[in-house]
Amino acid sequence: MNYQSIYFTDGTPAPTQHPLSDSGLLAWGCYRTRNIANFTREVHDFPNATVSIRVGSSAGWLEQLAGITNVSVGVASGSAITGKISVGQVVATGLFLEGTKRVSLGQAAQLVTGFVEDFAPGYYGGNLIYGTTDTLALLGNVQQITMVEPVGASSFAQFAVAREYSLSDQLARLRKLPHGWDGEGAQPISETTCETADTVIKGLWQMTLSHSVIPTVLLGPLPDGSLRFECKYADKELFLTISEKAVEVQAWQPRDAVESSGYWETGPVGAMEHLEWLVK
Amino acid sequence: MAGEITQPTVTVGPADLIYRGINPQYYQQGQLTSGVFVLKRKHTLEQGPSVGIARLIPLASFHPLMGDGWGVGAFDASVPQSQTLAVHPLPDPRWKEYVHAHAVITEYQKLSDKRRTDVERVLRDALQKNILIKPTEPATTK
Numbered sequence: 457m458n459y460q461s462i463y464f465t466d467g468t469p470a471p472t473q474h475p476l477s478d479s480g481l482l483a484w485g486c487y488r489t490r491n492i493a494n495f496t497r498e499v500h501d502f503p504n505a506t507v508s509i510r511v512g513s514s515a516g517w518l519e520q521l522a523g524i525t526n527v528s529v530g531v532a533s534g535s536a537i538t539g540k541i542s543v544g545q546v547v548a549t550g551l552f553l554e555g556t557k558r559v560s561l562g563q564a565a566q567l568v569t570g571f572v573e574d575f576a577p578g579y580y581g582g583n584l585i586y587g588t589t590d591t592l593a594l595l596g597n598v599q600q601i602t603m604v605e606p607v608g609a610s611s612f613a614q615f616a617v618a619r620e621y622s623l624s625d626q627l628a629r630l631r632k633l634p635h636g637w638d639g640e641g642a643q644p645i646s647e648t649t650c651e652t653a654d655t656v657i658k659g660l661w662q663m664t665l666s667h668s669v670i671p672t673v674l675l676g677p678l679p680d681g682s683l684r685f686e687c688k689y690a691d692k693e694l695f696l697t698i699s700e701k702a703v704e705v706q707a708w709q710p711r712d713a714v715e716s717s718g719y720w721e722t723g724p725v726g727a728m729e730h731l732e733w734l735v736k
Numbered sequence: 737m738a739g740e741i742t743q744p745t746v747t748v749g750p751a752d753l754i755y756r757g758i759n760p761q762y763y764q765q766g767q768l769t770s771g772v773f774v775l776k777r778k779h780t781l782e783q784g785p786s787v788g789i790a791r792l793i794p795l796a797s798f799h800p801l802m803g804d805g806w807g808v809g810a811f812d813a814s815v816p817q818s819q820t821l822a823v824h825p826l827p828d829p830r831w832k833e834y835v836h837a838h839a840v841i842t843e844y845q846k847l848s849d850k851r852r853t854d855v856e857r858v859l860r861d862a863l864q865k866n867i868l869i870k871p872t873e874p875a876t877t878k
Contacts, residue, residue, distance in 0.1 A: 626764070637761060638761065674764050674765070674769050675764075676769030676770070676771045678774055679774055684769065684770060684771065693857075695857075715854055716850060716853065716854050719849070719850040719853075
């Protein structure tokens with residue numbers, strides 16, 4: 457039998473155990489699919505609880521798929537992959553499909569509050585669960601449940617390509633900005649700056665594939681004709697500001713930190729090591 | 737252009753709500769980019785980010801002062817003030833009857849490059865939390 461349980465930190469099971477049937481369906485039948493990889497839970501009453509999760513063959517995706525939780529989540533699997541998600545941590549990358557589970561009693565609660573903060577709409581591949589009043593009664597004051605599915609390499613690659621395309625598309629648009637695009641005399645983006653940005657986009661793509669993570673990246677112009685990549689992953693944020701062939705790098709961790717943890721002046725090749733830092 | 741630099745006739749307190757126009761170029765996928773507040777060491781007072789003092793201008797009057805497709809966000813003056821910046825009233829005749837509602841963010845010129853970017857990010861995040869009118873996202877072109 458698969459299982460998931462919430463434990464207090466002293467090891468005492470919280471009164472919210474939810475045995476799964478062998479089919480991978482919860483006893484009250486609230487899952488849309490059998491293809492369950494893991495769960496995360498945001499629980500009001502158990503801020504110090506640990507959620508034990510059994511995962512299948514896609515355990516390598518765990519860190520990306522774990523979602524958010526305000527509980528401490530310990531992850532273990534038969535393939536001995538373990539991970540620890542700290543309290544309040546947002547695991548910012550994954551392939552989730554925002555789903556709407558039809559619930560029998562019709563009292564659906566939106567359980568994904570805050571979850572999609574770092575994800576581009578339309579790029580989710582997985583499921584989010586909605587609860588019924590019965591479910592909530594069983595779970596106690598559970599505020600959020602997230603169910604995710606393992607995703608295959610092909611899906612991931614498709615996403616990576618789509619993201620690269622999106623950034624390249626944005627760069628193509630920014631390349632055409634005229635003088636004064638901000639209404640106050642902003643400079644157009646030079647060809648050299650665009651070429652450097654293109655190099656960074658390619659580096660991001662390689663990073664995505666080699667680390668199997670997908671940081672959230674926005675590419676925006678600045679009035680002096682430079683471009684800035686604003687990249688987020690997990691509890692980190694990275695700015696790459698490109699002016700001609702130069703790249704200024706600034707990093708923050710945790711993301712709610714005001715003061716950056718570092719500032720570097722480098723080039724597109726040097727920027728890669730900072731992207732590595734972002735996704736590790 | 738904003739008016740000459742004069743002694744402020746109004747003061748901006750920490751609890752004052754401040755409007756900031758949002759250029760669509762700084763808005764993607766529902767997220768602001770830090771370009772919405774660009775802080776340069778060489779900026780003169782008049783080149784500082786232009787803002788409106790909410791108690792002196794209604795939102796409905798502030799928004800048309802922005803460009804086509806622009807949005808509007810708001811934040812408390814305490815946000816820049818907490819970063820050692822100032823919201824300096826700077827009357828702008830282009831705002832006509834709301835001339836005294838215009839202000840600029842300043843005092844960042846003294847900060848280091850690193851610190852200024854820190855502050856740009858803080859201001860971006862503050863504005864993101866309270867977007868009153870969404871800008872029109874720029875159309876993608878190929």
